[in-house]
Amino acid sequence: QVQLVESGGGLVQPGGSLRLSCAASGLTVSSNYMTWVRQAPGKGLEWVSYISSSGGSILYADSVKGRFTISRDNAKNSLYLQMNSLRAEDTAVYYCARARWLNYWGQGTLVTVSS
Amino acid sequence: EIVLTQSPVTLSLSPGERATLSCRASQSVSSYLAWYQQKPGQAPRLLIYDASNRATGIPARFSGSGSGTDFTLTISRLEPEDFAVYYCQQRNNWPSFTFGGGTKVEIK
Numbered sequence: 001q002v003q004l005v006e007s008g009g010g011l012v013q014p015g016g017s018l019r020l021s022c023a024a025s026g027l028t029v030s031s032n033y034m035t036w037v038r039q040a041p042g043k044g045l046e047w048v049s050y051i052s053s054s055g056g057s058i059l060y061a062d063s064v065k066g067r068f069t070i071s072r073d074n075a076k077n078s079l080y081l082q083m084n085s086l087r088a089e090d091t092a093v094y095y096c097a098r099a100r101w102l103n104y105w106g107q108g109t110l111v112t113v114s115s
Numbered sequence: 116e117i118v119l120t121q122s123p124v125t126l127s128l129s130p131g132e133r134a135t136l137s138c139r140a141s142q143s144v145s146s147y148l149a150w151y152q153q154k155p156g157q158a159p160r161l162l163i164y165d166a167s168n169r170a171t172g173i174p175a176r177f178s179g180s181g182s183g184t185d186f187t188l189t190i191s192r193l194e195p196e197d198f199a200v201y202y203c204q205q206r207n208n209w210p211s212f213t214f215g216g217g218t219k220v221e222i223k
Binding site for chain 2: 033035044045046047050052057059061095097099100101102103105106107108
């Protein structure tokens with residue numbers, strides 16, 4: 001039974017930082033392509049970032065490039081998203097998911113950027 | 116960037132009716148297209164991948180078709196639990212990918 005559990009969301013002021021975590025069970029993060037997808041309140045889905053199974057390939061959406069960093073800890077079987085210089089438009093539920101087709105998703109964690 | 120346009124935005128139908136949802140790509144995505152279902156407060160669920168393959172555990176009333184730029188998700192007979200928002204997604208330019216804007220299937 002695969003389970004992905006996100007944590008780390010919350011309320012942060014514009015310009016602030018947050019680190020999201022995604023703890024995996026039933027699935028080995030280091031053996032899979034992993035991705036972050038976000039969904040602004042009442043809006044559609046937006047791909048944010050990707051990391052390959054080897055960790056050698058990392059990609060970001062233009063909207064977050066230079067501000068967000070994806071990483072993983074193989075020993076903890078976890079995926080992370082470090083988010084810096086946060087903006088109001090980054091307010092969303094953030095999901096981790098297994099790629100290429102997103103057949104496993106976490107429940108999401110809400111990030112609210114507001115003063 | 117490949118843009119996916121879904122239509123209609125909202126589809127009002129009754130249980131037992133047939134639903135036909137469309138997804139059009141701004142350029143060919145071959146068969147690298149998937150469909151997801153999302154209910155309020157839940158994560159999306161993969162229904163169809165590679166345009167026409169049902170994901171594990173997905174009922175046979177869901178079917179996908181198309182290739183290139185035009186794709187269709189068909190729900191043969193709507194069950195009460197099928198009223199939700201549906202998204203298409205392409206991964207032709209993997210590892211980046213894009214989603215369509217969604218179609219809401221609501222009870223008429």
